[in-house]
Amino acid sequence: MKLPRSLRTAGAPALLALTALVALTACGTSQAGSGGKGSGDSTVAVRIPDPGNSGVLALGKKDGSLDKALAKEGAEVKWTGSAGPFAPAAQAMNADQLDVATGSITSGITSLAQRPGFKFFTAVAPDAAGEGILVRNGSGIGSVADLVGRKVAVNQGGTGEYLLLKALAKAGIPADKVTRVYLRPDQTAAVFNAGKVDAWAVWATYAVAEIGSGKAHFVADGAAIGSDNYSLNAVRTDFAEQHPKVVKALYQYLHEAGAKEKRNPAAYLNVFTDVGPTAVTGKAKAVQVEFTAKGGTVEPIGPEDTKRFKAVAAFYAEQKVTRAEVDVAAHLLDIGKLT
Known part of the structure; x- marks a missing residue:
């Protein structure tokens, strides 16, 4: 719980x-x-x-x-x-x-x-299922490797930044190959849905609504990332x-x-x-x-x-x-x- x-x-x-x-x-x-x-x-x-x-x-x-x-x-x-x-x-x-x-x-x-x-x-x-790297359906991002050269929204120093850095490290991708965009999680949905960032490293509190809308999915969840x-x-x-x-x-x-x-x-x-x-x-x-x-x-x-x-x-x-x-x-x- x-x-x-x-x-x-x-x-x-x-x-x-x-x-x-x-x-x-x-x-x-x-x-x-x-x-x-x-x-x-x-x-x-x-x-x-x-x-x-x-x-x-x-x-x-x-x-x-x-x-x-x-x-x-x-x-x-x-x-x-x-x-x-x-x-x-x-x-x-x-x-x-x-x-x-x-x-x-x-x-x-x-x-x-x-x-x-x-x-x-x-x-x-x-939370192996409820947190991860969220992408919009049809974004063309099919793996963590596809984040190279893209912008990913994260909350600075918290879960989002950790999930992104952990996913990149596991995939052997240098962190500076992806642009971290520091946003407050409660204000990120509008930016994400407007396409101003390519992905969102996020947890269930905010991911549920996006996944529930049928317009987004995890390209890598907590289990795939190896999140601690x-x-x-x-x-x-x-x-x-x-x-x-x-x-x-x-x-x-x-x-x-x-x-x-x-x-x-x-x-x-x-x-x-x-x-x-x-x-x-x-x-x-x-x-x-x-x-x-x-x-x-x-x-x-x-x-x-x-x-x-x-x-x-x-x-x-x-x-x-x-x-x-x-x-x-x-x-x-x-x-x-x-x-």
């Missing part, structure tokens, strides 16, 4: 992060920001981005099951802002304006290269130290609910509404159901996961995405040791 699915130029990441951080912090409560307390002095508030219309957290919000699970440890959720890119969420955790967020190991590594105030506490295996792009849940370090049992209860909820979602994906779509821009309908709904059924579930981070995180960090350093290899292992929590 993954938490809810969220024109950037190369010079705009700081502005994007600041804008999203303001959106997150503006929605926070003064109680949560000042001491992590909820409506009562003894209740711990867990600040999580609003989950939107689909996914485990959306259903947990609607039916109250998440609060019920956390109440056993004296906690409750304070929904704040909205789910989106991990970079601004990481900044919000660093600023004590958010307690929990989700992101990929790739975006996590670039955030860890700063001064992180968070740690990762769960892992979902890489795990989805991770992060928690603010101070929060985890102060409330380890709450973090463990949240993990248990996500693990159990994610297994249910995998068995019956359709039940976790269109939780609040089946119409409008947040609804998944038509062929896109079938695509999403298929991707979720093939996906992983929330699990503790084990030794094998840590090795693969290190490999991604080494790859990012080799590709000059980060200045040096980031020590991911220093920022991991062992759920089994939280008491």
Whole structure:
């Protein structure tokens, strides 16, 4: 299970992060920001981005099951802002304006290269079916090799840039043979569909609608690329130290609910509404159901996961995405040791 699915130029990441951080912090409560307390002095508030219309957290919000699970440890959720890119969420955790967020190991590594105030506490295996290099039908691009001399949209330092670089490396193609166009993922669809870029390195959050339209497909998916792009849940370090049992209860909820979602994906779509821009309908709904059924579930981070995180960090350093290899292992929590 993954938490809810969220024109950037190369010079705009700081502005994007600041804008999203303001959106997150503006929605926070003064109680949560000042001491992590909820409506009562003894209740711990867990600040999580609003989950939107689909996914485990959306259903947990609607039916109250998440609060019920956390109440056993004296906690409750304070929904704040909205789910989106991990970079601004990481900044919000660093600023004590958010307690929990989700992101990929790739975006996590670039955030860890700063001064992180968070740690990762769960892992979902890489999405072999739902992420990859998207091309328009009839584009003439039949393989990764056909990307040479073309423009590919990616989100800088995150999943998109990783998928493209990984695909090129596996095909033995120098990275500079393909032009990376840095765009915000939530603004890329229009550029992609207008033909201003030739391909889009992207994940299920945005790929589902494009594939569901019947006008695009993956020229290489996560499995073909050999992606190690795990989805991770992060928690603010101070929060985890102060409330380890709450973090463990949240993990248990996500693990159990994610297994249910995998068995019956359709039940976790269109939780609040089946119409409008947040609804998944038509062929896109079938695509999403298929991707979720093939996906992983929330699990503790084990030794094998840590090795693969290190490999991604080494790859990012080799590709000059980060200045040096980031020590991911220093920022991991062992759920089994939280008491």
